[in-house]
Amino acid sequence: FRDVAFSTTDAFGKVTFETSSRGELTLKLGFHDEDNVSDAVGLTREMYRANPRRSTVAPNDRMFLRRYDVSLTHEHRFSSETKLKTLAYAYMLTRTWRRQDWTRTPAPGEEYERIVGRIELPSDAIYFKNTNTVLDRTYYTAGVEPRLEHRFRTGSLQHTLDVGGRFLTEGATYAQGTGTNPTTYAGSRDYAEHHVAIAGAAYVHDRIAVRPDLLIVPGVRFEAAHYTRTVDRTRVGSAIQDVNLRGDQGTTAVIPGIGMVYGSRKLNFFGGEHIGWAPPRLTNAISPRGEPAQTSSEFSTNFEAGVRTALVPWLRAEGTGFLSIYKNQVISSPTGAGQAQETVDAGPTRIAGAEAAALFGLGKLLRWSTAVDVGARYTYSRATFASGAFRGNLLPYAPLHSVNANIDVEHESGIGGQVAWAWIGEQFSDQANTLEADATGNIGLIPSRQIVDVTAHYKHKPTGLSVRLSVKNALDDVYIWARRPNGIFASGFRQIILVVRWEYDAGPPS
Numbered sequence: 001f002r003d004v005a006f007s008t009t010d011a012f013g014k015v016t017f018e019t020s021s022r023g024e025l026t027l028k029l030g031f032h033d034e035d036n037v038s039d040a041v042g043l044t045r046e047m048y049r050a051n052p053r054r055s056t057v058a059p060n061d062r063m064f065l066r067r068y069d070v071s072l073t074h075e076h077r078f079s080s081e082t083k084l085k086t087l088a089y090a091y092m093l094t095r096t097w098r099r100q101d102w103t104r105t106p107a108p109g110e111e112y113e114r115i116v117g118r119i120e121l122p123s124d125a126i127y128f129k130n131t132n133t134v135l136d137r138t139y140y141t142a143g144v145e146p147r148l149e150h151r152f153r154t155g156s157l158q159h160t161l162d163v164g165g166r167f168l169t170e171g172a173t174y175a176q177g178t179g180t181n182p183t184t185y186a187g188s189r190d191y192a193e194h195h196v197a198i199a200g201a202a203y204v205h206d207r208i209a210v211r212p213d214l215l216i217v218p219g220v221r222f223e224a225a226h227y228t229r230t231v232d233r234t235r236v237g238s239a240i241q242d243v244n245l246r247g248d249q250g251t252t253a254v255i256p257g258i259g260m261v262y263g264s265r266k267l268n269f270f271g272g273e274h275i276g277w278a279p280p281r282l283t284n285a286i287s288p289r290g291e292p293a294q295t296s297s298e299f300s301t302n303f304e305a306g307v308r309t310a311l312v313p314w315l316r317a318e319g320t321g322f323l324s325i326y327k328n329q330v331i332s333s334p335t336g337a338g339q340a341q342e343t344v345d346a347g348p349t350r351i352a353g354a355e356a357a358a359l360f361g362l363g364k365l366l367r368w369s370t371a372v373d374v375g376a377r378y379t380y381s382r383a384t385f386a387s388g389a390f391r392g393n394l395l396p397y398a399p400l401h402s403v404n405a406n407i408d409v410e411h412e413s414g415i416g417g418q419v420a421w422a423w424i425g426e427q428f429s430d431q432a433n434t435l436e437a438d439a440t441g442n443i444g445l446i447p448s449r450q451i452v453d454v455t456a457h458y459k460h461k462p463t464g465l466s467v468r469l470s471v472k473n474a475l476d477d478v479y480i481w482a483r484r485p486n487g488i489f490a491s492g493f494r495q496i497i498l499v500v501r502w503e504y505d506a507g508p509p510s
Helices: 045-050
Strands: 002-020 023-039 062-077 082-103 114-116 126-154 157-179 188-211 214-236 239-263 267-278 282-284 292-294 298-312 315-328 330-334 341-345 349-361 371-385 401-410 415-424 449-460 465-472 479-482 489-491 495-502
Antiparallel strands (some): 126 157, 188 214, 239 267, 282 292, 315 349, 449 465, 465 495
8 A cells, every 4th residue: 555644643652670690581662653554546547657656545544553572581590500580461442544436437427526537538537426435444463472492311302391382362353334424434334244263273393403514303293273153234235234244263273384504604505394384364355345355374494405605704605495385375366357356265386496695804804994894785586376267377476586785884983874775576466477558457467666865864862862864765766556447546755753762781780
């Protein structure tokens, strides 16, 4: 989504204190408040060609979002070999999103609040109605996660055993209304539902030092989740009615994995295999009405192997090959030409590729007092459908190539900066890998793009006061960021951000 922020407020706090001579407790509190223009319909093909810098076509779309966070982290060291870390957390998020109704196909005799685009061009005009859809959402989550670490020996083997679990409950309420004015937040109640999920997990893995140069890490995780979804109001036939439609679903999974590292800190080889799993999720199908849609579980088998080297202090490098085999993967793709992009089950897919990275410490090599680091990373990832009508096609929004490079400078006085460059290869926006853009802008190739960000900062260590000036998208080169959910969304606009931060450390308690 393209967001034009009107106001954003963030606040957070953290305090740590001792609970005993061997334990400490950390409390974190967070608050986020946001009010912005957030549209769900983008530019058509001809609108983008005529003026890619055009402002939003839906200025009446607006979103309010508020989030509260709290977490407690307690760590107790029973001995030098055993410690227990327990995390308890909760958050609540509320979101109200007002979206003006629109259509690409006008109805005879209907009056529209305004028309954007040229009506003489097929599928170029967007007809905004005198009504809107108000989507109210409330999400809440609470959980607790204990993690026990114990070190011991069995003969010549050195073990680091991690045993843990998680108990989680989360829920959401969805409400949807239709207003008879594009800027109202009231309107009729057309849809209402709530759902609750209870999930539990347990895991164990052991880092086994077989020899000083060989580490093996086997592990297994058990996941269980149960969902209850209740629809309280919906459309039945041609009328909106109160209902009580309830459904339950449970799922479990056993997720094993194993990893290995051979070598030393200067040169080592690594590899591993693990099972990936994600439970079914209730997603917001991104349609003009915003109605929820159900997707299936994701299940994959993942492999990786690579090498890391740091033979000299001023150079580190890494190379990795990877393969993921999905029985089902959830993706975003339009259901047809001119249709909105929705979250759907893609079925079996394959992701294969390689990644290489290097970090060159120029300042360390030349023994400068100023740290100068040059880094680069390249990724090749081929994500394809493994069966069905689109077998062999690339997945939507999965570029084959991406490159990142950066130069970081840091002086002991506190002055520093960074120049970062990124290049992302071209991507397809649909399962059919369509090259030519359709008139609505929903389907078509997303060209490659490059991004340059520049940052300068200074920190005054005695006071803890720091200043950071960032220039995002310094080239001001506008590009197509996405064609979802409805039309072209542009990005690459230059942004200049000034941040002033003060960090205060009260020191240990008396």
